[in-house]
Amino acid sequence: MITAETYHVPVLLKESVDGLNIQPDGIYVDVTFGGGGHSKEILSRLGDKGHLYSFDQDADAENNIVADDKFTFVRSNFRYIENWMQYYGVEKIDGLLADLGVSSHHFDDETRGFSFRFDAPLDMRMNNRAGKTAADILNDYTEEQLADVLYLYGELKDSRRLARSIAKYRQNQRIETTQHLMDALNIQCSATNGLWKKDMAKFYQALRIEVNHEMDALREMLIGATNLLKEGGRLSVITYHSLEDRIVKNVMKTGNVEGKVNQDFFGRIQTPFKLVNNKVIVPAHEEEITNPRSRSAKLRIAEKI
Numbered sequence: 001m002i003t004a005e006t007y008h009v010p011v012l013l014k015e016s017v018d019g020l021n022i023q024p025d026g027i028y029v030d031v032t033f034g035g036g037g038h039s040k041e042i043l044s045r046l047g048d049k050g051h052l053y054s055f056d057q058d059a060d061a062e063n064n065i066v067a068d069d070k071f072t073f074v075r076s077n078f079r080y081i082e083n084w085m086q087y088y089g090v091e092k093i094d095g096l097l098a099d100l101g102v103s104s105h106h107f108d109d110e111t112r113g114f115s116f117r118f119d120a121p122l123d124m125r126m127n128n129r130a131g132k133t134a135a136d137i138l139n140d141y142t143e144e145q146l147a148d149v150l151y152l153y154g155e156l157k158d159s160r161r162l163a164r165s166i167a168k169y170r171q172n173q174r175i176e177t178t179q180h181l182m183d184a185l186n187i188q189c190s191a192t193n194g195l196w197k198k199d200m201a202k203f204y205q206a207l208r209i210e211v212n213h214e215m216d217a218l219r220e221m222l223i224g225a226t227n228l229l230k231e232g233g234r235l236s237v238i239t240y241h242s243l244e245d246r247i248v249k250n251v252m253k254t255g256n257v258e259g260k261v262n263q264d265f266f267g268r269i270q271t272p273f274k275l276v277n278n279k280v281i282v283p284a285h286e287e288e289i290t291n292p293r294s295r296s297a298k299l300r301i302a303e304k305i
């Protein structure tokens with residue numbers, strides 16, 4: 001049976017929630033509810049007048065919803081955060097937490113297609129009610145488009161060669177399952193030294209980011225968060241790969257996703273945030289041992305000024 005505990009073990013729980021500097025009467029947003037680990041910790045620090053809005057676009061996350069008057073679940077992509085806060089009549093928030101990417105549940109549920117451990121249909125949609133699947137992308141994108149996705153989001157150096165293998169294979173049959181993809185990439189996957197697993201993980205990451213428009217959603221959410229946070233409000237974000245981390249770092253340092261430094265007439269840097277931690281926070285050794293998923297996690301915290 002899936003419980004909130006087996007659904008997902010929260011990463012950097014104390015560090016990320018401490019980073020929000022919770023005010024008991026404050027209004028907080030957890031944009032990545034998942035198993036609800038971070039949300040429950042935030043709720044435990046709120047008083048009767050405080051409120052938490054938690055987003056998740058995945059219907060499965062709704063099984064973890066908590067019954068609490070201080071809690072509202074928003075079944076939506078977090079890129080629409082400003083629209084939703086307006087809908088709920090919230091003008092300003094005291095803090096926002098994001099624990100990006102997918103949950104362990106996504107990797108463990110073989111029907112969702114997020115893991116190459118299972119021979120499953122290549123779906124990979126977090127919101128599986130709409131949008132293109134990974135199979136659609138593999139079959140419908142041009143060879144050049146595929147190579148770009150693999151290079152940009154998987155940082156795969158031999159993206160052109162991989163895209164060529166896909167294009168060649170699909171001349172004869174559609175790529176629908178993990179096994180089809182393994183067959184299409186036969187040369188890369190035949191090695192016994194386990195190196196192909198690293199490349200496959202990057203390949204899957206690239207597809208997942210493209211399927212879910214993860215980078216666009218992140219950029220839009222961070223712009224929304226910057227507008228919504230009140231003075232002294234906190235932004236606490238956990239990332240799992242360098243592409244996400246770069247965007248978060250840019251916004252926290254400069255206020256824009258490109259990392260463009262704006263200066264005033266006197267050369268003073270104009271930014272809406274001050275960094276709470278100058279150095280990125282990573283999990284302690286014990287957490288890395290007990291929760292291997294935490295190994296690539298990086299936490300950044302900033303305060304609105």
Ligand SMILES: C[S@@+](CC[C@H](N)C(=O)[O-])C[C@H]1O[C@@H](n2cnc3c(N)ncnc32)[C@H](O)[C@@H]1O
Pocket residue numbers: 008009010011031032033034035036037038039055056057058061076077078079099100101102103104126217218
């Ligand atoms: C790493 S998990 C969060 C785990 C959670 N912090 C916990 O303690 O259980 C990320 C969750 O965010 C959701 N998610 C990712 N991107 C999203 C987006 N753009 N909009 C809404 N939900 C998103 C995923 O469906 C997943 O459930």
